[in-house]
Amino acid sequence: MTRPLEPSAPLHDISLAEATAVWTRIAAQSFGGPAGQIAVMHRILVDEKRWISEERFLHALNYCMLLPGPEAQQLAIYTGWLMHGTRGGLIAGSLFVLPGFLAILLLSVVYARYQETMVVQALFFGLKAAVLMIVLEAVQRIGRRTLKHPLLWGMAGGAFAALFFFGVPFPLVILAAGLIGYVGSQVRPGLFAGSGGHGPSAPGDAAAPALITAETAPHVTPSWERALRVLGTGLAVWFAPLLLLGAQLGFSSVYWQQAKFFSQMAVVTFGGAYAVLAYIAQQAVETFGWLQPGEMLNGLGMAETTPGPLIQVVQYVGFLGAYRAPEGLSPLAAGLLASVIATWATYVPCFLWIFLGAPYIERLRGNQALSGALTAITAAVVGVILNLSLWFALHTLFGHLQERQFGLVQLDLPVWRTLSLPTLVLSVVAGLALFRFKIGTLPTLALSTALGMGYVFLSRSL
Template sequence: MAGAALSNSVPRQETTPHAAPQAVTIAQALPIWARIAALSFGGPAGQIAVMHRILVEERRWISENRFLHALNFCTLLPGPEAQQLATYVGWLMHGTRGGLLAGGLFVLPGVVAIMALSWIYALYGNVGLVAGLFFGLKAAVLAIVAQAVLRIGRKALKSRVLVALAAASFVAIFFLDVPFPLIVLTAGVIGYFGGRAGLPQFRAGGGHGTSGKDDGGPYLLGDDELPQERPSHGHALRVLSIWGAIWLVPVALILVLLGPGNVFAQVALFFSQMAMVTFGGAYAVLAYVAQQAVDHYGWLQPGEMLDGLGMAETTPGPLIMVTQFVGFLAAYRAPGALPPLVAGTLGGLLTTWVTFAPCFLWISLGAPYVERLRGNRALAGALAAITAAVVGVILNLAVWFALHTIFAEVRPFAAGPIRVDLPVLASLNPYALLLAVAALVAVFRFKVGMILTLAACSATGMALHLTGLV
């Protein structure tokens, strides 16, 4: 949802401005999608910028208008929009096989990296330098999430109505413990009818705009190119049956064989439900995941959720890959008859499966109909309202993380419908506070990049651990 200038870190190949691009086979596309996957750092904004640079400017596989239209469609879907955008463009170029290649490769580096870090965390997470590393990461993550609130808010909150929706969503989730899916649904309904009525307050404030300028082509997939697959009821039924089975049959087998109380069944059900309601990008849904995984299921501690987000921030792939870390720890700590590391590995892979299988379902089902969304005021209004609500949800995430990073203890407070955690002031960690403030100053005052901020905070955390201060 957050906009970003195009990344300058991607080397640009020389391309004749108006030379007609040659047809690309799926084998020729493979190394390009692998390159995009390897460069997919920096959250959705950075990932989308990398794709724009390579697909639109360098390779000229898809026109500017088609790229932005595909992106707008993906922002309407639950799930990680950058991964879905890769899947969509791959589908446009080479059908289902192309979508699987592009979307699958986009996830693969993150799967491997997060799994390796999860093993290290489980074995050494509370020992010496590793604990210091994650202590520092938490401070940097706070600054990054705060930056996301402002970045998205500036683009999304273009009217007082949308500001009010953002404020209401924050109050609902932080003070009243309203479920995230209900907040998204309510905002979407309000925006849908506001947009349908033509109210200017529900006009979207802009999506992930890019700074690249369209020079008019030609492109391999120009504005008038038709997709290989046309919308039809038969196609929709085939997609639903095939991808529905790929996604849900393993979940059903786990429920039948292990029972609903088993940790693998809980992981499969929870993250399957999450896959259907994860509108608004990774930062927004992490508030919901943290709320459920920490408070409801007790799979991990608040600080460990921050550790997982730090892992996802520093590895390629979608930020939602942090859910693999959550699934890993859930199964690692309730392994049953399995060795803990084996159980954790299976739990992490199961989480990734039920998180990303629906993404291929949404694209395969909806992409043939995407041109019908062009210029639809009601859907644009729904997206604008959901985006506004997401700003409030991300603010909740920032406050939640701050409370559990800077204070060692919080206590629940209840008064009528209000349910909120309040910090125990005596438990304040001064080093965590100073490091968080330093990260905020670096990000907002000196415009230090995400990777450098994460590296500096991690090094500082390890230094503090070596000196025995934390």
Template sequence: MHEPSTSSVPPSSGSNQITRDATAGNLNAFGHHITFGEAVRVWLRVAILSFGGPAGQIAVMHRILVDEKQWVSESRFLHALNYCMVLPGPEAQQLATYIGWLLHGIKGGLVAGALFVLPGFLSILVLSLLYAGFQEASLVQALFFGIKAAVLAIVIQAVIRIGKRVLKNAYMYALAVAAFVAIFFFAVPFPIVIVTAGLIGLLGRHVDPERFVVIKGHDTPEDAGRAIDAMMEGGAASHTRASRGRALKVLAVWLPLWFAPLVALLVTLGYEDVFTQIGLFFSKLAVVTFGGAYSVLAYMAQEAVQNYGWLAPGEMLDGLGMAETTPGPLIQVVQFVGFMGAFRAPGTLDPFTAGILASVLATWVTFVPCFLWIFLGAPYVETLRGNQAVSAALSAVTAAVVGVMLNLAIWFAVHVAFNEVETVRAYGMLLLIPAWGSIHIVSVALAAGAFIAMLRFKVGMLPMILVSALLGIVYHLLFAGVPAA
């Protein structure tokens, strides 16, 4: 964050515009023209389109907020993304919360973050009820068959677009390649990849500062008109200023919101009750999910199946299929796990009622910490913009993130294109080996068509997703006997 200038140097044209508009009474209390109602509509659109895991969701936000609406500059978007990448929890949901907070304070962050979760929560709740009652979750994957192909095109386009803007020299390319190899072939933990990249950036600043500081502390002249950046540069963003008092207030609100339900469950139901176990387990999971859902799926599945007995073997994959084919973060699979756990041990409650309550509980303890991390840390992160050491570290981290996104894109592409994919350990590496006989030509064709439509003919994201979804449904109706995954 940059404080208003107090020197004799004339303020920037962006600051002059802020001053003129404020004098004319044209700006809202947050120093920009974007109304809260307009932001809510955009966040709802982002939430509805948030398919395809973190890579797809970040791609959707980048396309809408940076390219289409031009609310935030590339460098500020990446600055926020880098912070969210190193936090536990779903980075895309936290990024939405961060930018919503920049726009309209706590209220904006709450709406952006909550709306990001809501469509997925409602979708998985309905599917969990159907799954528990009828065991027919396969229909879900058929409904979203076309959407997955479209999301793959969005992800690939995002990797290309962000890569062009970040990979400016050989150092950045090398970092992106190294990150991709480390995480794709050797399953190096995501936090290690990011921390290592940051350290390389800090060291590289002393070796070749010009080429290691790709993400500048300030935005380029063409970004001056972006609403958030003009607001920040003009000193109108008082709600983003860091202070000890503000941090204590955040802790005083969000820690009780997180832990009060757990204390109430412990006191009223006891430690062994299924609701208490669900609350405690997913609270613990909320602080160790670095790198997103895939980084903890194996641990979650092992605990849920073997230790707690909430799921039968194989049901974890059904839950992941629900999370992958509905909007929202993949970590929303916790809701399905909690639902099934309480459904099978409802105590005195009706099984479906117990499942619904457990869904709410698992979602609450998973996402409340996400708001805490953003509202507590984001003001301090904003103060670091312009710091050369931080800019060098974040430039390296962003290059590594391109490699991570490429990893997710390829993982997603393989699972969209093939019905059967095996993970094999060979030569010290983990390799994705698709069964070539299981290739799904229609899925590949849909993805290729969507990619060409977006890249060559500039078709909008929403029309492209709707058309892909329609084509997928038509295909499934005509060839119902053919697997559609």
């Protein structure tokens, strides 16, 4: 007997059209990184609509935290699938990405075509300073939640040292952390107990009725037959268009390079966008030449100020890489195609992870080995983000860096005479706004951008 790919008939009367309208509303409000995005979903789905119980919501979030990729978008896919099957998951996950895709596409076009103009230079001058502090704030926030034992502090420090001093590839750092956590959870389980995720800080009203609970949620009985069908379909949808593109435009083209690179990133992006940005920036700048060093901060500034996952910055990276080497297409057409490639390779795997793994969520929840691996990876991510913040700081505050080799250690040391004092001052102001006055990410970005634009216009007029 063939087992269904879809959940059993919904035990609710929520129409797909009504759910689509709510997912559109959630997507339009999905600012503030994963914490803010998950909080928006929790407020609307759990507290306001009471479509899903608190227990079921957190159950799904725990599973999404185990996966590579943006956990907020995966939570949207899972919840949509739970309510309306594959169609619901596709709609929820796609709508979650669409506003950010359109916004960053527009900003990428503006940046690529008008970056030499004073207005655009002034806009991104202030953004860079704020983004530096936002990344540092992410280090503090994740570290405070995660590093609850000296061993985890040591793992964070080891991850930073491996990346900054020895240039160990990011995927190897994540793999090593996961293996340590997996083994360590068997030897000393107390040291690798789950440390929580990005979930909402305040629980919903547990006594309020919800349409979907742990008891009433529809489900699919897991089986090898179903898993193989979902895996085969998902891999075909993921890679078939990319392979066709490579066959048409050449497997040495920038488009195929981006298809491979961003597909690889989709598999190793544990810990969210901040954790992998340093690796993406390093490869985009030093290996492929798609960006200049300081330009990654511009892209992160775009992602911070638009709705959707922060990992959407990969679209900006792909756009500029193809825009500058269009290989037979017009620059704008090349940038648009690369934007679609980067977005496709980043998010299609998220649908596969959810549709494949959701039926096993009860078995995964509370699994000691998986929880230990996730805890160790999250601790390593603190070191990874610290490396990212230092990399960004060096390339933003200094006009030139000098590469020096000390045995096995290779460092990019700043040339102090190239220090940008205005950028340093703006960074200090942004840091005070975030850490001292706690005014929030978007107001800090707005303040820093306004001050930066004012400085640029004033200095050019004198």
